[in-house]
Amino acid sequence: MSDSPALIAAWARSAVAPHGGAFRALAAHDIAAPVLQATLQRAGILADEVDAVVLGNALGAGGNPARMAALAAGLPDRCAALSVDTQCCAGLDAVAVAVGLLTSGQADVVVAGGVEAWSRAPIRQHRPMHPGEEPIEYERPAFAPTPARDPDLLQVAADYAHWHAIDRLLQDAYAVDSHQRAVENRAALRNEIVPIAGLYEDAYPRSLRPIAAARLPIQAVCHAGALDDAPNTCAVSTLAISPRADGAAMVLLMTPDAARRLRVKASAQWCASSSVGNDPAMPMLAAEAATHAVLKRAGLQSVQDLLAIELHDAFAVQGLSYFCALGLQSDAINRRGGGIARGHPIGASGAIALVRVLADLQHLHITGAYGLAAVAGAGGVGAATIVQWC
Secondary structure (H helix, E strand, O other), rough: OOOOEEEEEEEEEEEEEEEEOOOOOHHHHHHHHHHHHHHHHHOOOOOHHHHHEEEOOOOOOOHHHHHHHHHHHOOOOOOOOEEEOOHOOOOOOOOOOOOOHHHHHOOOOEEEEEEEEEHOOOOOEEEEOOOOOEEEEEEOOOOOOOHHOOOOOOHHHHHHHOOOOHHHHHHHHHHHHHHHHHHOOOHHHHHHEOOOOEEOOOOOOOOOOOOOOOOOEEEEEEEHHHHHHOOOOEEEEHHHHHHHHEEEEEEEEEEEEEEHOOOOOOEEEEEEEEEEEEEOOOOOHHHHHHHHHHHHOOOOOOOHHEEEEEOOOOOOHHHHHHHHHOOOOOOHOOOOOOOHHHOOOOHHHHHHHHHHHHHHHHHHOOOOOOEEEEEEEOOOEEEEEEEEEO
């Protein structure tokens, strides 16, 4: 354990609530503060011992959600707070930033992760260019400077499915399996979840029969689909998309010296992180690039060295592409259900994947076992983190 600059003393997450669901009236700090407090309690750490909080957040529209969460959780005024926005990658990138604070000597104890209150996200508008013009509302900002390199993410998923002959039946089967894993493991997942607003389990997962899945509407068809004899063969249905959601997840990181001083027995250690750029026109593949990069940094030969793998799969086609590209079996990733089943609280999704990895390593309880969390984000960015059970 002394070989790592960052030990992991505890972790926790909220349940993931669908957009407009149980967390609909909660601001980001309302969701984050109970998770932060529970993370400290699980490690037996007092609030005064925390030097910094680093949180990913994508939809807060400025401000400093990490500072709001730190103050709402009762951390001391002197506690530093940094908010990270790399969209879907923000929760994992926040962990990498936290490790940087530890290794540079700026902090000894850091809480890192992500939070998203999509239900309370501000309404976005472009300021008028000229007097008398009305502001223009928009759903998402640009992620690349030219439209050709900044496609609609849902359209990308449909086009990729078409180009690689990943039909709707295969995508829906992947999603049904993800939901079923989440449903079957609800009791086990409660150990990592902090109840908030009466919600103590992920609300979205449900058991689905293939015949019911087939009735769900199509959300996107490949651009070339109109020219095909069967344009909807590789369409993306509602089921094959990770839905909008609210949630938070955090890990408690500290230096080995701090762990000795505070008499904390850390269960895991950080091994490596990667934040990479990839083709903005095909952003969902950035998780694969981040995985290759983090394996190299951790000194591991292949994904076969990992006993727990969590990919936040924003689309079923992304999950199918990921395990095929890396030579994995379908049951090697997201063993208790993935983002398709839980939902997508953007800035928290990567951190939730990491909490899931740590919880699975705890369940396996094999000394030296490695786990990986990975996520891709709009604009062609990817992030991944490898941890080891100690």
